[in-house]
Amino acid sequence: MTKDQIFEFFRLLAELNPAPETELEFGNVYQLLVAVVLSAQATDAGVNKATRALFAKVKTPEEMVALGEEGLKAHIKTIGLFNSKAKNVIALSEQLIAHHGSEVPQNRDALVELPGVGRKTANVVMNCAFGAETFAVDTHVFRVGNRTGLAKGKTPEQVEAKLEKRVPQPFRRDAHHWLILLGRYTCKARSPECWRCPEVELCSFRKKVLENPKKAKLTAS
DNA sequence: CTCCCGATAT
DNA sequence: ATATCAGGAG
Incomplete structure (x- = not known):
């Protein structure tokens, strides 16, 4: 993804969900x-x-x-x-x-x-x-980063390092939340629903899904 | 690398 | 039946 594509990607995610939060419940x-x-x-x-x-x-x-x-x-x-x-x-x-x-x-x-x-x-x-601008790479962020090409890497640490470099302001604070929610409800591990994804341009995984919906695996080539 | 390990979706 | 889920420790 180019710089402009990354910015547009997060701009759309932010538009869909202006204030993303963890879905874990806690009181302190x-x-x-x-x-x-x-x-x-x-x-x-x-x-x-x-x-x-x-x-x-x-x-x-x-x-x-x-x-x-x-x-x-x-x-x-x-x-x-x-x-x-x-x-x-x-x-x-x-x-x-x-x-x-x-x-x-x-x-x-x-x-x-x-x-x-x-x-x-x-x-x-x-x-x-x-409120730190950290990029927690869980299973969802790892998968979404690799599928979209936003942040490819063989380990969570590699994906985190690329996010650290590539995610621009004003999205850095909430970026990992958007990626988790995208992974959990849209870019799902088993049955991804690509038609709901804002990253409609050239996600290589989406291309693969369109070509062969049954055989698309974790990462696109 | 393996082990841990119940609930849920597919 | 089996893959997956806000991973970490030994």
Whole structure:
């Protein structure tokens, strides 16, 4: 995509959804952090279903530690990978209490030190909680970046680096949200609905879909 | 690289 | 039946 095409792409996405937000539900920054950790390889809807009851009771790291690992597991049994997530959330909460005054640190390096928090989760928290212009590359952003040609790469880090270079203002703050929503509801992994995509010009994946709707895979050549 | 791992869509 | 879902740790 050329610079002009990229600008027009985001201009249209912004027009369709002027104020995109995460679909994860939370009442404070700590709950946001927990929700994002729980959302690995799970749907936002599934996470919200579990955290609704959890977050009504637990609003602080102290309350999470008091609930305990087994108590937490009881709340998140319906979420995949719940054993390792429960262990990480308890350990993460203990670490916040011990080293960060029970607050969520406001820089990526400190966030990544927390158990269960990788670069993607840290980027989400920095953006959604603190307004940083980070580009969290999850499965959707990775797929959309590669399909459209906006940001191709073999790893999430490579895609993030290209987004960092190519996404212009005033779209940098919300760019990753638009790409996630596009990936979740339009540029879907299984049955993409290309006719709804603003990127109508020369997306190589769309061409492939039009030529052979059944055989189009993750990336176009 | 493998393992973790339930709910949902296809 | 199986692919996919706001990945991260060992």
